[in-house]
Amino acid sequence: MDSDQKSPLGWTTAAKIASRELHASRTKFVFVILSVAIGVAALTGVRGFSESFQKALLDQARSIMAADISAQMFRILTPQENAKIDALASSKSVERTWVTEMVSMASRQGDPVPLLVSLKVVDPAVYPCYGKIILHPAGDLRGALTDSTVVVDDNLLVRLHTNIGDQLRIGGQYFRIAAVIEKEPDRLTAGVGMGPRVMMTRGAVEKTGLLEAGSRATERYLFKLGPQSGKVQGIRAELEKILPEAQISDFRETSPAITEGLDHATGLLSLICLVAMVLGAIGVAMAMRAHLQQRIDTLAIMKSIGARSSDILRIYLFQTLLLGLAGSVFGLVLGVGVEWALPSLFGKLLPLHPPLRLPLGAVLAAFGTGILTTLLFCLPPLLDVRKIRPSVVLRKTVEGDAEKPSWSTRLRENKAQWISSIVVLLALGAIAAGLADSALVGKWFTAALAGTLAVVLALSTFTLRTLRAFLNKTRLHLHSALRHGLANLYRPGNQSAAVLAALGVGVMLILSVFLMQHAIVNRMNSDSTTGAPNIFLIDIGQNELAGVKELLAHQVGVNGKVETIPIVTARITAVDGVNAASLKLKNYPRRMLSSVPVTWADAVPEGVKMLQGKWWQTGHADGLAVVDRVAHRLNLHPGSVIEFQSGEEQIRARVAVIYKPEGEHAFARSEFIFPSGPLQGLPVVWYATVHVQPVQIPTLERALFAAYPTVTVINVADILETVEGVIHQITLVIRFLAGFSILSGAVILASSVASTRLRRIREVVVLKTLGATRNRVASVFSIEFALLGLLAGVVGVLFANLLTAVLLRKMDVPYHPEVVTSILSVIATAVLAVVTGWLACFRILGQKPLEVLREE
Amino acid sequence: MIDVRGLTKTIRNGSRVVEILKGIDLTVPRGQFLAIMGASGSGKSTLLGLMAGLDAPTEGEVLIDGAEISRLPEDKLAQVRGRKIGFVFQSYQLIPTLTALENVLLPYELNANGDGKQRAITLLETVGLADRLHHYPIQLSGGEQQRVALARAFVLQPPIVMADEPTGNLDSKNGQHVLDLLTERQREAKTTLVMVTHDQQIADRADRRIVVKDGRIIADENNGQ
């Protein structure tokens, strides 16, 4: 053909032809649009939600922090620090207040079953600097909170069966419940507490003796800038100088932990959406390929009257673009629904519910990803149009098994295909990296997804081949409807293997999440049902220790040993002569160096397995044992010299032992173990662990609280329940999004069914002509869909179990195949396939047999 | 025996009403070979379809062996068709996912009990396809496919066979072969055969010949021996 002849087909003509064809095959393309829309919807929802959430955080940043700047520490200020801050505050007219948070126990008067509560000590005259505490009955915190009252969470009233006006016993003292807290502006910054909130004044808490030195408490110093204070950065910098160990943040970044967590979650969830999107794009590519195959005649005619490959390419590129556009727009609309649904799935995990809006960033990300993936995946089938020869016009039938060219020629002929496949992979990697905001994650995600798809596709092909071999062996022995249904899997143009793989990947994704969740929760629960400790006592004073042990020894239901461990809080000032501020740390936040719990033992305690070194002989030896995890992060070896400071005391110790925690023992949670000598005389609190028969736990709690009101009892079952709740909530969201992949798989099935619509109509009318009833035709098709679903289910379930087993092994969680769940999943997939299949072609059952006389 | 009385068929095409058949009366006695001729678009296929109960007429009735079929519900109609009528079409209409043998077995499986396998094999042998039993339609030539269709039409030994231009897609040699097989079977089994054809030579071999034009029978003649 003459190459410098002007193209007979301009963009406008191409567009016209493209849209005419789209219109002619609307039913088919509805599914293509849906394929694109599903991924775009999921992505829009996730990113829209995340952005709205972030914006809501920023909008309310000051009240979320209740201040302009916050400094958080695990100890109270020294007098020197206090003086410096006072000076700063008065010179720059900065208002300051001090908040303490800790866990403790509280009970109702008359019924001494105590409840774990998260205590918050505030100065109602200043706190909160921003935002407002909303109380019920309505009132001012300053009015409600005195040294003899508390305000509490609604939840506490429910759990303790008590009311406003009742007396609450905390740390041996009684406080009147003045009001219920309906909204606490900085609850988010405080983190997820372990029990319901109880708020009290510093005067009140001082009466209780809860704030013994060594108790685990978090101190937050809040600062509010005045008009003369200058910039936030300035004050912040000065505070950082005064309090180098504190975690300082200002309202501009809200809580770094939250923002960071949100970013990670958004990245992860986006990738789950990307799976749905990739499956959708594969669906579009398959539909496009089938579409082009059906149009081979037309394309050949066009070519024989002078259209060039590039002209035809242009038509279909345009068509793909239109489909991608339509799908993306539709996806955006659906995405608003997803964004709307997400908060209720997150449930209580969300501290605030952002208003529903569609941020531009999310729209662009989802829209761009949608169109880009669609175009990318359609590239290989589109490039195929160049292979169509005009001579097809003369040969009416398309040969099924024409002579296959050799590998090398095929490789050469398909060069464009190979190149475009590589381009697709690279681009997908870039998209994934962009969504996850990490090149590494993008790379791994793409490799894993491509690998999984390839293996699942291979497995699907293999399964279909095996089944076909079986079919060919047994054909005439099978019931005819079953045989016909089976044979239909191999209908030309069915693309069964690809459908199977797509559906299988969806099943795999959603089932893996479920299996992981199940295995982890099971593991947690099985730990708690064995003889492992299920009660932790914390903050036992030195003078209380003997009494507590005595009490436990005589308590019903306490079986097994009571293990105790002393804890002294210290700070690390230097390692091997290197100052703490300039130490090289791996995954170890520097500020943690300022508050490390250390303990002592003169012989190897239970729960400690020595890896290197030798334990000391006497309590006054120079020695130190470090747990392997911390040793790794701080780069410690036997012989390293660490300098500690506790109170005014300086302690130098040489690392003698590196150990590994083992089993459920008190010492298995320790990080630094000293000989007893160096720590004598320092403020110490004791922790104890014990196993109690679950039914006896309330009795024990009651007895302990009566005698030792400042000792906090943590019931592992309660914590597990909380953790389980969180896991449940998180996996609910993940499963919801993974569900979009199943949806994509289903749409691919529907689209494949729709693209074989003409063939199916032929079949229906021929069967009816030969005397088949509607029921019979319906059962043949149902069997076909059900088989496809069953196979996809089996492939997906196999892979899910495999993936779960591998991941769980990495996490050291035992894996047990969940047979019932697996079987149910397979059945559910079959049902889904049947429903989907029929949705895509139910009208053809009503075809009149007369159609058989109309030639194609 | 097929009895057609006052048959009309109108089709609403948007706002336009097309009258395809305008009143057909016709009786085909048992064992007769009837050829239907006429120009393209004259309504031959429509007539054949109505006689076979593939569609419901607008007016009039069709009786097969004295029983009225044109108002039967869909599934009942399918059963009547399955037992009484065999079909051969211009474009073969084999099920592509089933083998030749399975295609021939299909009427058996849909309408009868027992094992029709032996009969199906014998039939395929008589049409010269003994070695193609397990081939798929796509692996057969047009003539071979039509011979499979032929075997399928006769497998249940139906009293009636209807054929719509069965040789229309075949070259003359293959067409001749198929036609020979068809008439041979018909004579042997004393089947009533209704065949639409454009081919005067084929029509000449029929017992009787009608010509349809604009939805009416304009000629009806028996071929004297």
Ligand SMILES: Nc1ncnc2c1ncn2[C@@H]1O[C@H](COP(=O)(O)OP(=O)(O)OP(=O)(O)O)[C@@H](O)[C@H]1O
């Ligand atoms: N479903 C329909 N919708 C509209 N018109 C129809 C329909 N079915 C048939 N017709 C019209 O009815 C007329 C008769 O059709 P029919 O198929 O019976 O013709 P025919 O004699 O078999 O022609 P041919 O020899 O070309 O097969 C034609 O003009 C056709 O266009």
Ligand SMILES: [Mg+2]
């Ligand atoms: Mg016709």
